[in-house]
Amino acid sequence: MERLFLDDPFRTLWKGKDPFREAFALAGEDFREVKSRRTTRFELDGKGYFIKKHFGIGLKEYLKDLFQLKKPVTGAGQEFDALNLLREKGIPTMEVAAFGSRRTGSIREKSFLVTRELSCVTSLEDFCLVRGKNLELPLRRRLIRALAESAGKMHRAGLNHRDCYICHYLLDRKKLEAGEYVLYVIDLHRAQIRKKVPERYLVKDLAGLYFSAMSGTRLTRHDVYRFLEAYFLLPLPEIFARYRRLLEKVQDTAEALFEKENGSKMPRLFSGKP
Secondary structure, eight states, X not given: OEEEEEOTTHHHHTTTSXXXXXXXXXXXXXXXXXXXXXXXXXXXXXXXXXXXXXXXXXXXXXXXXXXXXXXXXXXXXXXXXXXHHHHHTTOOBOOEEEEEEEEOSSSOEEEEEEEEOOOSEEEHHHHHXXXXXXXXXXXXXXXXXXXXXXXXXXXXXXXXXXXXXXXXXXXXXXXXXXXXXXXXXXXXTTOEEXXXXXHHHHHHHHHHHHHHHHHHHXXXXXXXXXXXXXXXXXXXXXXXXXXXXXXXXXXXXXXXXHHHHHSSXXXXXXXXXX
């Protein structure tokens, strides 16, 4: 089974050629490499791109994920589908320039994903760490709203990230100078799409955002409440009346992540009611 999408310049550049051979021959600066995947930055005609090359996973790794109740990531298809859904829903993310997936067995899959490089961006984590306590209140509030709106739209579209931390949101610095608050969601290779996101994955994503924001910026109770209002699109009393159990699970999960990462207790900013 084979899936293929080529946009220019690759549609023209690889015409009459094997796109899989051409994609896997691309070389540049390696940014990340794990057992079954490599991420590389390269340039073409003066423009930057990133390619993720998936080499397939073995039966041992596949079964290990299943036994741990995790959906195995066998290739680039999950991220390709996630990026298309986000763009369809108007959620800023990376733009796909080329994608290919070729399955040679029940679990063996060789695939690639090329995205156009986002320019003038900084991860939200780095931005907050640099600005620290000097993060002006109006800017702080607008960034919280932008993050909450992005996450809320993503979850309402039926997509959960599974690596949902503020380091995976890129702030457009150029648009920020013009008064626009744009955050791009990235690193969606583990994302899942359903009609509705199950509660356990909502908890995982929201706890990841909460923990990572708390680690970098030391949120206040009012910051959390602003996020919740923008995320749920509801007034606080109704949020806590309808989602108290969910929020308590988010709080507990975020606290466990924080303690594991920092070796200290995370301040408890809410306890199921405003």
